[in-house]
Amino acid sequence: MEGSVFTPSLEGMKHIKSPEGEMLTKPFLDVCKLILPVLDKFGSAMSLVKSDVGGNISRLEKKYETDPAKYNHLYSMVKEEVDCKTATDSSSCTNGLLWLTRAMDFLVELFRNLLAHPDWTMTESCTDSYGKTLKRFHGWIASSAFTNTGCIEVGSR
Structure with a gap:
């Protein structure tokens, strides 16, 4: 995919782990941010996805910025919240990280579908991707919203 909209993300992926194999917070979030302009190309169909992704990135960035040395590794944020028993709170960084990765x-999966099935409509690609990745985490209301709109808010459920 040399020279594609994905090239910066693919290059950035090479730098998100420490030499010990731990996920580095800032490089990880920087790579995640690279998807936001790509989502703009899809127009309003992806506006809720973009909003959720951006919101979860912001949540994690704010925590990171309070003490970059302490939160250099994503694990340190999660461990702190687990130790404080706040990891399951809806506004936790752990929850933000969970929904960001989802x-x-x-x-x-959507990009794979678009590449593998050029004959599919955007709705077909989204529906298939949603069914394979997010549907099991959403209740019937969120799933229904997806079916009715072809797109859904993916985070903070």
């Missing part, structure tokens, strides 16, 4: 799974 959204990224959805987007990867």
Whole structure:
């Protein structure tokens, strides 16, 4: 995919782990941010996805910025919240990270579908991707909203 809209993300992926194999917070979030302009190309169909992804990135960035040395690794944020018993709170960084990675799974599957099935409509591609990645995490109301609109808010459920 040299020279595609994905090239910066693919290059950035090479730098998101420390030499010890731990996920580095800033490089990870920087790579996640690279998807936001790509989502703009889809217009309003992806506006809720973009909003959720951006919101979860912002939540994690705000925490990181309070103490970059302490939160250099994503694990440190999660461990702190687990130790404080706040990891399951809807506004926790752990929850934000969970939904950010789920959204990224959805987007990867969507891009795979768009590449593998050029004859599919955007709705077909989204529906298939949603069913494979996010549907099991959403209740019937969110799933119904997806079916009716062809797109859905992916985070903070």
